[in-house]
Amino acid sequence: MQNKSLYFTVSLVAIMGLMAISMQGNFDTVFAQGDKVAVSIVNGSSTMSENGYDPDPVQVTIGQTVVWTNDDVAFHTVTSGLPGDPDAGAQFDSGLEGPTALTGQGKTYEHTFDTAGEFDYHCALHPALVGKIIVT
Numbered sequence: 148m149q150n151k152s153l154y155f156t157v158s159l160v161a162i163m164g165l166m167a168i169s170m171q172g173n174f175d176t177v178f179a180q181g182d183k184v185a186v187s188i189v190n191g192s193s194t195m196s197e198n199g200y201d202p203d204p205v206q207v208t209i210g211q212t213v214v215w216t217n218d219d220v221a222f223h224t225v226t227s228g229l230p231g232d233p234d235a236g237a238q239f240d241s242g243l244e245g246p247t248a249l250t251g252q253g254k255t256y257e258h259t260f261d262t263a264g265e266f267d268y269h270c271a272l273h274p275a276l277v278g279k280i281i282v283t
């Protein structure tokens with residue numbers, strides 16, 4: 148009888164331990180989602196000079212990742228700097244080719260901001276399309 152209740156107690160502690168571990172896992176997931184900030188390249192942005200990247204500007208904290216999704220039918224880029232800057236694309240660039248190129252609807256590109264500052268960016272294919280990320 149005593150053995151049986153000891154077995155029950157040990158089992159209960161083990162189950163509670165597993166529950167605590169799985170809840171910890173859930174918290175980690177929530178934090179991971181909180182570290183990503185979504186920006187849409189909106190439908191029709193090829194002919195837009197503001198709010199083509201939406202929202203804009205975007206404020207994030209150091210270490211957060213911005214994920215751009217191309218919700219337009221046209222090909223766009225997320226290229227650091229302003230159009231014509233000699234160092235455009237030096238900080239980050241989804242590019243005109245390769246796996247990160249935002250060639251069409253549903254394509255995503257992400258960049259993690261590790262330093263504070265204001266980061267202008269634009270579309271290399273539509274120079275009127277500009278945005279800004281503010282990192283604090």
Ligand SMILES: [Cu+2]
Pocket residue numbers: 192193222223224270271272273276
């Ligand atoms: Cu574009």
